[in-house]
Amino acid sequence: MISSEDVRELIEHKAQAGSGVLSVYLNVDQSQAVNLNRGFEAALKNMLRNLEDTLASQEQKKAFSSATDLVLKAVAKYSPHGRSLMLFCTPSGVIRQQELKIEIENSVRWSAKPYIRPLLEAFDEFQRYGLVLTDKAHSRLFTVFLDQVEEHVDALASQDVKHIKGPGTDHMLSQMHVQRKADGHVRHHLKNVADLLGKVAEDNQFNRLILAGPVAATNELQGLLPTHLRKLVIGTIPLSMDAGSSQIIEATRRLQSGAERAEEEGLVQDLITAAAKNNQAVTGLDSTLRTIQEGRVWHIVYADGYTPQGGECVNCGFLIAGKTVPCPYCEGEVQVVKDVVARAVSRVVNAGGKAEQVRDKAAERLHSAGGVGAFLRF
Ligand SMILES: [Zn+2]
Incomplete structure (x- = not known):
């Protein structure tokens, strides 16, 4: 995974005159047909060609072309396991290449410093x-x-x-x-x-x-x-x-927590509305666990403090709410899981999905709708 130190390093990368950084975000998810048979390489070449057309000066074109060669070489050697590949490269070498478990939209950019906004947007903590x-x-x-x-x-x-x-x-x-x-x-x-x-x-x-x-x-x-x-x-x-710095930090924190609370309340509202309309969302523990088993969940939302006991089938891995019974899918043995929501969350995240814990008012609202819910891929 990417750490805050990694992101800071990218932010602090010193721009050099006459040079530049080629930033690449590439969706490589092998569950998507377009990416099979290295389709992501074709997509990358296409984006790079379009980007080259936008460069004005010969000096920039030359630097860009060196970086492009290095990026294409690196991507040619790469075999995809995650969902996205992120790569930053100067004309003299790759600064960073990293596979991500989450999906980031394809983009390429040539700029003085690494283009990290897609990264900031993808990870709430950054x-x-x-x-x-x-x-x-x-x-x-x-x-x-x-x-x-x-x-x-x-x-x-x-x-x-x-x-x-x-x-x-x-x-x-x-x-x-x-x-x-x-x-x-x-x-x-x-x-x-x-x-x-x-x-x-x-x-x-x-x-x-x-x-x-x-x-x-x-x-x-x-x-x-x-x-x-x-x-x-x-x-x-x-x-x-x-x-001074301390007042700036305090002001940021104050607005940050307010903004997060408001976002969480909006998210829970969207979830409950979509679930009520049967529009690719569910609420409640049973429905959430069932749709996880079906591989349909891309974003699980759960209330702070909601930690119900449940079970997990030792045979097929199905997560079950409440009392342990023979697995309804395969009749396999079911083991007790202390916090079945936590288990469900790690299941979703490991499969490349998103998880969000909500607090305060948003949590109260979600509690009254079952404590947990999910947005579905299909
Ligand atoms: Zn089972």
Whole structure:
């Protein structure tokens, strides 16, 4: 499996002038017909050709072509066991090659640093946060990954709002004029931040964004963000412009747990609704265990604290809720399993599926629907 250290290493990879990193995410799942007979290699070659067409400079093309050769060689030697292959390669060598048990959508990218956003999105524990601290005149940008804060000093060109002096009279109209002019500067500053943020998000690759600072500024900035960035915003929080690392981490944590709770509640709601409509989802222990046995579960969701006893057939592996009886599938012997949900979860994860434990309100809601449920592949 991939560790947080691995991800950090990729984040900290130093970009080199005139070079680049080829990042490859390749679905190699052998249960999918398109990937049989090394079909994933054909898919990769196709993507690389399309990517090459987008490169402008000869220097870039040359570096890209060296990296491409290395990637194709590595993939030619590779025999698939997992669901996805992830590979990062510079013109002088492969930085990292790793097989993943989870499915990641095919993509290739040529950039100054490893492209890790698909990785961050695939693993909940590797969220990387961007935090913009802004008032009406200045902005600072931070990224937070696993409780480490990095400030990107040059990222946002700080355009100071000029101190606007009144004309020295109390004349109402001229004061309004001055105020309007100042508002214009503020808007210009925030607009500038919103524009630059797109570029910064691309370079620094965070998948969640926090807007911090005085409420008036964060509200206005949120309104100015392009849609793809606004989607990353998990919240706004008041924070002093000279906030230090510990305050940044605390703000991130606070919004993170709020965002996670909200996501969990949404997930449970979706699960219950889909199950009620018989739309590729089930709730309750019996149905969940049955569909796992049938190989249909791709995402199991379970409530914190729900640990019922059950059984496992020593012959066919069927997991059974409640009292042990002869296996209903094969009449084999059934052994007691202390926490049958935990066993079910590891079964799903080992088969390449996802598992999510929900807490608090989401857990209460799921408890009332049986404590566990699953989204199905078919
Ligand atoms: Zn059995």
